[in-house]
Amino acid sequence: MAFTSLSFLILVAITVVVYYVFPKKLQWAVLLAASLAFYCIGGGKTVLYVFYTATTVYAAGLLLGYFNGKKDQVPKEQRKAVMEQYKKYRQLVVLFTCLANFVLLYILKYWNFTAELFQPLVDRFFHGAQIPLSSLLLPLGVSFFMFQSVGYVIDVYRGKYPPERNYLKLLLYVCFFPQMVQGPISRFHELAPQLYAQRKLDYTNLKYGIQLAMWGYFKKIVIADRAAVVVNTVMDNPWSYSGSMIAFGVLFYCIQLYGDFSGGIDITRGVARLFGIDLAENFQRPLFSVSLADFWRRWHITLGAWMRDYLFYPLALSKPFGKLGKITRKKIGGKLGKIIPTSLATFIIYFVIGIWHGANCRYIAFGFWNGSIITMSLLLEGKYSAIKKKLHINDKAAWFRAFQIMRTCFIVFLGRYITRAPRFLTAIWMIKETFLHPVLPNLWDGTILTLGLGIMDYVVILLSVMVMLAAEWYQEKHGVIREALEKQGFLVQWLAILIPLLVLLCFGILRSDTISSEFIYKQF
Amino acid sequence: MKEQLMQILTECCPDIDFETEVALIDDGILESLDIVMIVSEIKDVLDVEITVDDLVPENFNSVDQILALVEARKS
Known part of the structure; x- marks a missing residue:
């Protein structure tokens, strides 16, 4: 069930009505019923994977709660010893839960990729043997709900909060419907109390929710789906285009990806807000990033935070990394010696984030690209500082910040060649073509009008992107726009809803021939 | 201890x-x-053992908080 479909809007409308007329004690059950309905309609039998994950993390939570509870049965001074006594059991529970979910995720998402990768090797040593391929359907938003659920188990292990003892309530946390398509990856202690809260109908929540969702639909339908036409035309057959047209296609892919993903998240957060639920932010104006590391802190924030808390910290502070640190401090010394283990852990995390995007050599290369640049910038930080000092560059000067933003955009732009090209080697060829054979006149000789969009569409995209950038610039400078809107009168507040709606009607829904509707991150 | 910590920071x-x-x-x-x-x-x-569980904002917002964490883990 796509967010842009009429059936989704009907489901949301019905759920909102039933949610607020139902007895408050059972409001969470309405959300659960709507979530299961959403998943069953959109994913059919794959809803079983949701139950599987919910069951594994529910059982793990109860077991961890049992072991954690042992410390409360003894005097304070013995608690540490008791926790140590049960540490191995607790670790085993976490390990088993991670394996139970991530092995399944591997089979669903990566098995066929590795099977195809290793088949030539099998052919060589075992003639005629065939690695079986998986025909399992990829469940909707599988990595999102699995990451969110495993995060819950690790937090219970760390004693951050007690486990949820009501299976159905935990199931709702796992499958809350607005975030099942593309996240955000929420944390239990932030989301669960909101899901189970009892609420009255609130005008502000409804208004904020609709405003945010309308903004999301505008970004998705007017910008992203329109830009997708150019992207698909160029990327389906890049060999037919010059370097400048390929770059034009990749630029439109950047626009499409941002409109699609951030628009989808705005819809998700807007719909959740209708129920008074404030979901985690997933974007903080990534276009204003001053470095690639900064970009990844602003883009898909909840995935980055998940990786930081559950993978980067445990890895960087693990015993092997501690030993490595001791060796590098001794052998290399100085800042470089201290930073090498952290840089290695950073590289691994960005590599994993790359692979998380999909089972393909392109994503492995994408992870390598991001990991290498961020690691190199860490290792060379001292040199950069020395150069800046020598050239008397003021870090805070506006021109230097503009330079940093443009440099980051360029690095991200190059990375997008890798993720959108049909194959990794094609991406390399495309980059080569862009710089060696650009044929710049194609940008103004009418070639762009052969890519599936007319002049009016380009004008709509240009104006829409300018509106989006202006809004983001305002947010970057002054904070939340809704708070500024709130100070305005009733008319202005509702114009903020009606104008995007009108734009959608004129340039989105009415141009149904350009609508692709599916979200790119849905496949992740 | 605080001087050593400040030097590290x-x-x-x-x-x-x-x-x-x-x-x-x-x-x-x-x-x-x-x-x-x-x-x-x-x-x-x-020579203090700090684990992943200690990596919460309350332990790292200021020098005094970091110092308190180090002293707690040292004892």
Whole structure:
């Protein structure tokens, strides 16, 4: 069930009505019923994977709660010893839960990729043997709900909060419907109390929710789906285009990806807000990033935070990394010696984030690209500082910040060649073509009008992107726009809803021939 | 102990004024990479065992909080 479909809007409308007329004690059950309905309609039998994950993390939570509870049965001074006594059991529970979910995720998402990768090797040593391929359907938003659920188990292990003892309530946390398509990856202690809260109908929540969702639909339908036409035309057959047209296609892919993903998240957060639920932010104006590391802190924030808390910290502070640190401090010394283990852990995390995007050599290369640049910038930080000092560059000067933003955009732009090209080697060829054979006149000789969009569409995209950038610039400078809107009168507040709606009607829904509707991150 | 800690902090993050900042995490001044470097140094130089469970904002927002964590783990 796509967010842009009429059936989704009907489901949301019905759920909102039933949610607020139902007895408050059972409001969470309405959300659960709507979530299961959403998943069953959109994913059919794959809803079983949701139950599987919910069951594994529910059982793990109860077991961890049992072991954690042992410390409360003894005097304070013995608690540490008791926790140590049960540490191995607790670790085993976490390990088993991670394996139970991530092995399944591997089979669903990566098995066929590795099977195809290793088949030539099998052919060589075992003639005629065939690695079986998986025909399992990829469940909707599988990595999102699995990451969110495993995060819950690790937090219970760390004693951050007690486990949820009501299976159905935990199931709702796992499958809350607005975030099942593309996240955000929420944390239990932030989301669960909101899901189970009892609420009255609130005008502000409804208004904020609709405003945010309308903004999301505008970004998705007017910008992203329109830009997708150019992207698909160029990327389906890049060999037919010059370097400048390929770059034009990749630029439109950047626009499409941002409109699609951030628009989808705005819809998700807007719909959740209708129920008074404030979901985690997933974007903080990534276009204003001053470095690639900064970009990844602003883009898909909840995935980055998940990786930081559950993978980067445990890895960087693990015993092997501690030993490595001791060796590098001794052998290399100085800042470089201290930073090498952290840089290695950073590289691994960005590599994993790359692979998380999909089972393909392109994503492995994408992870390598991001990991290498961020690691190199860490290792060379001292040199950069020395150069800046020598050239008397003021870090805070506006021109230097503009330079940093443009440099980051360029690095991200190059990375997008890798993720959108049909194959990794094609991406390399495309980059080569862009710089060696650009044929710049194609940008103004009418070639762009052969890519599936007319002049009016380009004008709509240009104006829409300018509106989006202006809004983001305002947010970057002054904070939340809704708070500024709130100070305005009733008319202005509702114009903020009606104008995007009108734009959608004129340039989105009415141009149904350009609508692709599916979200790119849905496949992740 | 505080002098040693201050030395570690200023060596790891020379651009941060640890004397005055009291919202190092909440204001996004200390990033995850800085935290890992600081913790690795504390473990190595001060011989204190700090685990992943200790990496919460309440322990790293100011020098005093970091010092309290180190002293708690040392005892």
